[in-house]
Amino acid sequence: DAGVTQSPTHLIKTRGQQVTLRCSPKSGHDTVSWYQQALGQGPQFIFQYYEEEERQRGNFPDRFSGHQFPNYSSELNVNALLLGDSALYLCASSLVGQRTKETQYFGPGTRLLVL
Amino acid sequence: AQKITQTQPGMFVQEKEAVTLDCTYDTSDPSYGLFWYKQPSSGEMIFLIYQGSYDQQNATEGRYSLNFQKARKSANLVISASQLGDSAMYFCAMRFNNAGNMLTFGGGTRLMVKP
Numbered sequence: 001d002a003g004v005t006q007s008p009t010h011l012i013k014t015r016g017q018q019v020t021l022r023c024s025p026k027s028g029h030d031t032v033s034w035y036q037q038a039l040g041q042g043p044q045f046i047f048q049y050y051e052e053e054e055r056q057r058g059n060f061p062d063r064f065s066g067h068q069f070p071n072y073s074s075e076l077n078v079n080a081l082l083l084g085d086s087a088l089y090l091c092a093s094s095l096v097g098q099r100t101k102e103t104q105y106f107g108p109g110t111r112l113l114v115l
Numbered sequence: 116a117q118k119i120t121q122t123q124p125g126m127f128v129q130e131k132e133a134v135t136l137d138c139t140y141d142t143s144d145p146s147y148g149l150f151w152y153k154q155p156s157s158g159e160m161i162f163l164i165y166q167g168s169y170d171q172q173n174a175t176e177g178r179y180s181l182n183f184q185k186a187r188k189s190a191n192l193v194i195s196a197s198q199l200g201d202s203a204m205y206f207c208a209m210r211f212n213n214a215g216n217m218l219t220f221g222g223g224t225r226l227m228v229k230p
Binding site for chain 2: 031033035041042043044045048055056058088090092094096101102103104105106107108109111
């Protein structure tokens with residue numbers, strides 16, 4: 001049973017560039033969430049996708065956008081990169097419908113460094 | 116606004132001893148879910164244990180148990196018989212019924228197990 005996978009594992013970009021991160025959910029899951037984790041902090045919710053639509057969004061600017069495909073995989077796009085976007089980006093998948101019990105399972109993350 | 120506080124930035128525990136990691140929260144929402152995750156240096160968030168706000172009994176999963184005190188708004192994680200592999204960051208997270216599907220994380224506690 002494959003868990004959540006993310007690619008790439010590491011990425012180095014320069015300010016102003018654009019980046020795309022990818023995520024494949026755990027088998028049987030239909031919902032994908034993205035989190036940003038700055039060094040030494042807890043993860044911060046970016047957004048969640050379900051049925052190919054953005055279901056909920058955290059307090060992140062429009063430079064952060066995403067997409068979910070019919071096979072439930074997802075992409076996170078960040079435009080006009082800033083130094084402050086350097087972080088670990090975590091993808092989590094879940095199966096919708098269990099309200100507060102819905103458990104999110106995380107992938108290994110993508111470490112993004114913006115120079 | 117909902118907030119989660121982990122007051123112990125770092126803790127040491129002797130191998131084979133038990134350790135308690137603290138988590139307190141602030142919410143007026145009566146319905147919520149509590150989660151604990153372990154994050155090794157590799158970066159992946161590993162789900163450990165879940166407790167629902169209406170659950171009558173404290174959750175247990177192997178060596179992990181939750182000391183849930185709803186009136187005090189605390190959900191401490193107890194790890195019994197610590198192992199060297201337990202050395203990692205530990206995050207308390209919550210899903211609030213009135214906040215959609217996002218997880219809100221605390222700042223984390225770094226646990227170091229001494230041989």
